[in-house]
Amino acid sequence: MEPHYYEVNLGWQYARLGQLSSPTLTESIDVATPPEFPKGIPGVWSPEHLLVAAVSSCFMTTFLAIAENSKLDFDDFDCRAVGKLENKDSKLQISEIQLYPKLVLVDDSDIEKGERVLQKAEKACLIANSIRSVVTSKADIRVIVKDYD
Known part of the structure; x- marks a missing residue:
């Protein structure tokens, strides 16, 4: 099997929040520090x-x-x-x-x-x-x- 590559791009938004995207996917998702950690953001994928x-x-x-x-x-x-x-x-x-x-x-x-x-x-x-x-x-x-x- 030939190697496969999966590209993911992460862009910082503000505070402890970033946005994940990929050139091969149609949707982006927010990602953040979980609320159990200092300055974590509840309700966002970690x-x-x-x-x-x-x-x-x-x-x-x-x-x-x-x-x-x-x-x-x-x-x-x-x-x-x-x-x-x-x-x-x-x-x-x-x-x-x-x-x-x-x-x-x-x-x-x-x-x-x-x-x-x-x-x-x-x-x-x-x-x-x-x-x-x-x-x-x-x-x-x-x-x-x-x-x-």
Whole structure:
């Protein structure tokens, strides 16, 4: 596979607020110091949120590719993610990211396949594999209730 490059531009706006953009994307997003830090701005995406979001969204897209290749029939997927910021070795870092994927299957005979696909996605997620944070998941797999008339 040839290398791929992803360009992101950051422009400082004022105080602790910046704006992220990319020449290949149509929308920009504001980013700021989180309110837990001095002069942080509440209600704005922070680098910490973006890191956790990058892992979660990569996990989802990896899951979707593996699910398609595995012919896993599912009705819904979502994933809550929580990043733990702490001081380790005198450095602040996101030390852990916990993923909470919720998978709703169409057929209860696919539960084992769904578990395998989620495990493969966790191992293959390129963003999780690119960072030092420990990334783990605790899946919630359900089967959709079918109504028969």
